[in-house]
Amino acid sequence: MKKISVYTAASIVIANMIGTGVFTSIGFQLNAIQNTWSILSLWAIGGLLSLFGAFAYAELGTHYKESGGDYIYLSRIFHPVLGYLSAWAGLTVGFSAPVALAAMAFTHYLSPVLGLSANHQSMAVGIVLLIGLLHSFTIKHSSRLQNISTLMKIGFIFILILIGWWYAAPTANALQWNNHWQKEMVQPGFAVSMVYVAFAYTGWNAAAYVVDEIENPHMSLPRALIGSTLFVTVVYILFQYVLLKHAAVAALKGREEVTFIAFNNILGTTGGKWVSAFIAIQLIATISSYLWVGPRVTWALAQENKLWRPVATKNKNGIPVAAVWLHVVIAIVLLLTGSFEKVLLYAGFILQLMATLTVATSLFTTPKPHPTFKSPLKPFLQIIFLLFNAWVLVFTLMDKPVESMTGIGILLAGLVLYFFDAPYKSQQKEATESQLPQ
Template structure:
C-alpha cells in the first residue's frame, strides 16, 4: 500500500471516536440506575471506564507500533502468548466482537426511530444502514476514510449540541434526580455496580480501533498513539457530561430499565418535538458506529484467515487491498445477531467476552521487554491496575449474571474446538 493511500492521525482518531460514541452511551444509563441511583456512583462508573480505556489505549499503542501489522489482538495474542489464544480472539471478533456492535447499533436505531417512523420502517432502515456501510467500505481505504470523516463530524456536532442545549436549559422535573449524598459509598461495593461497569466498558469499546488498521495509518509510530490517546480522552469527557445531562432532565423512575434514555430526557424538556429530533439524530449518528465497526472488524478476520485453512476464503482482497469477503461475512453475522437476541442480553454477554479477551491482550503486553515503538508509561503499574479492575468486574458478572456469562464462555469453548480442528491444517504464518 502506497503512503498516499494511507490515513493520518485525525482520520484514525475519528475512527476511534466513531466506534466509541455509539450505542452504549445512549442506552447504558437506564440499566445502570436500576442498581446505582447516586449521582456520584454514576459519574464514578464512567470515570473508571474512561481510565481503563485510556490505559488500554496506551498499551495497544505500544503493541501496535511494535508489531506494525493490521489485525489487532489476533496478532498481539498469537505472537506473544499462543496462536490458540489469538485464534480465539479472532473467532470472537468474527462471531461477536465486531458483528455484535453493528447489530446492537442497528437494534438501538430501531428503538430510537420507532416513535418517529414506526417499527417496520425502522427495522428496514437499520438493515439498509448495515448494507450501505458494507458497500462503502468495500472499495478503498481513501473511500472508507472519507465516509468515516463525514459521519464522525455529524456525530460530534450532535453530541456537543446535546450537551450544550441540555446544560443551557433548566430542568422541568418537579424534583431533581441528582443525588449527591453519601449513599455512593454503599452502592460501589454492591454486585450491581460491578455489573454496571460491563455496560460502561461496552460503551467505551472501540478505543483500540485504530490499532487494528496499523498498516493503513501513515507513520504509525507517531500517529497511532496520538490518535488512540486523544480520541479516548475526548470521549471520556463527553460521556461524563452526557450522563449528567440525561440525569438532569429525566427522573430515575423514567430512566430505569429503558434503552432510549436520551429521548426520555429531551422529551421532558421539549415535548414531542424534542423526541423527534433527538431520535432522528441518534439514529443518524449510530450509522457512524456501524461504519466504524464495519471498517475495522474484517481486518482481524482477514489476519486469521491468512493463517488458517478453514477461513482462507475470507482473506481474499480486492485490488486496493480491501478484505471484501470478510466485510460481508461480518455483516451477515450482524444480521443473525439482530434477530436472535434481546438488546440487553446481547450487550451483556458480548461485553463480558470482550472484557475477558481484552484483559488477555493487556497481559500479553507484559511480555514485551523491549517494545519497538511507543512505550506505555508506568509499565507495569497501569497494566496491573487494569487487570485487577477487570477481574473484579468479571467475577461479579459471573455471580450476578450467570446466564449471559455462560453464553459468552460457551462461545469461547466452541471457538477452541474449531481451533483444534483447524490447527491441524494451519498455513504458514504471514511475515
C-alpha cells in the same frame, strides 16, 4: 495502497466508542445503582481504565505494526490458540454485535419519527447492508464516510450537552448527591454496571486493528488512541450528567431510549423526535467504524488458518471485501435473533475478557528502540487495568450467569473449531518446512 491520516484513525476510535452505549446504558445501570456520584464514577473509572489500555495497545501496535490487533498480539506473545479465540470472538460478537446493537438502536430511534413500528427490522438490516457496501470499494471511500459521519456525531453530542446544561432541571430528576455511593460502589451491581460502561468505551483500541493502513504509525497511533480516549471520557461524563438532570429515576430505569426520554422533557414531543432522528443518524458512524475494523481482524485470522481462507482475499484496492460481508451477515443474524440487553451483556463480557488478555501481553513485550511508543508507568497501570477488569468479570459471572456463560460458550465453540483447524495448520507448516533448504 493509500494510507489514512491520524485524523481518520482518531475518527475510527471516536466512532467506535461513541455508539449505542452512551445513549442507552444508564437506564440499565439505574436498576442496580442510583446515586449520581456512583454513576459518574462508573464513567470516570471506565475512561481511566480505557486510557491505561490505550497506552498498552499503542505500545503493542507500534511494536508489531501489523493490522489485526488482539489476534496478532495474543498469537505472537502467548499462544496461537488465544489469538484464534480473540479473532473468533471478534467475528461472532466483538465487532458484529456492536453493529447489530447500533442497527437496533438506529431503528428504535428513527422509527417513531417516521411513524413506523420500533421493531421495524428491515430498516436495521438495510442500514447494515448499505454501509457494508460503502466499505467494499477503496480506503478513500471508507475514509470519507468515516470522517464525515464522525464529525456529525461529535457535533450532535456537543449540541445535546449544551442544551442539557443550559436548560433548568425539572423538580423530579435523577440527581442524587448523597453519601449512599459509599455502599453502592462495593455492591455486585456496581461491578455489573461496569460491563455496560466497558461496552460503551469499547473501541478505545480500534486504530490498533488497522495500524498498517495508518501513515507514520509510530506517531499517529498513540495520538489517535490516547487523544480520542481522553476526549470521549469527558464527553461521556458530561452526557450522563445531562440525562440524570432531565429525567426521573422511575422514567429512566430499565429503559433503552433514555436519551429520548430526557430530551423529550427538555424540548417537548417535536424536539424529542428531532433528537431521536439525529441519534439514529450518528449511529451510522458507529456501524461504519466496526465494519471497517472487524474485517481486518478476520482477514488476519484467515491469512494463517486454512479453514478461513475463503475470506483471506482483498480487492485491487486492498479492501478485504469477503471479510466485510461475513461481518455484515453475522451482524444481521444477531439483530434478527437477539434482544438488545442480552446481546449487550454477553458481548460486553467477551470484549472485557479479550481486552484483559491483550493488555496482559504488553507485560511481556520489551519496546523496540525509537520509534516504538513506550507505555508510561509500566507495568503499574497495566496491573491496575487487569485487576479491575478481573473484578468486573467475576462479579458479572456471579450476577448475570446466563449472559456470561453465553459468552464463554461462544469462546468454547471457537476452541473446538481451533483444534479442528489445527491439523490443517500442521500440514501447512510441514509443507513450508519441506521447501526450506536442507
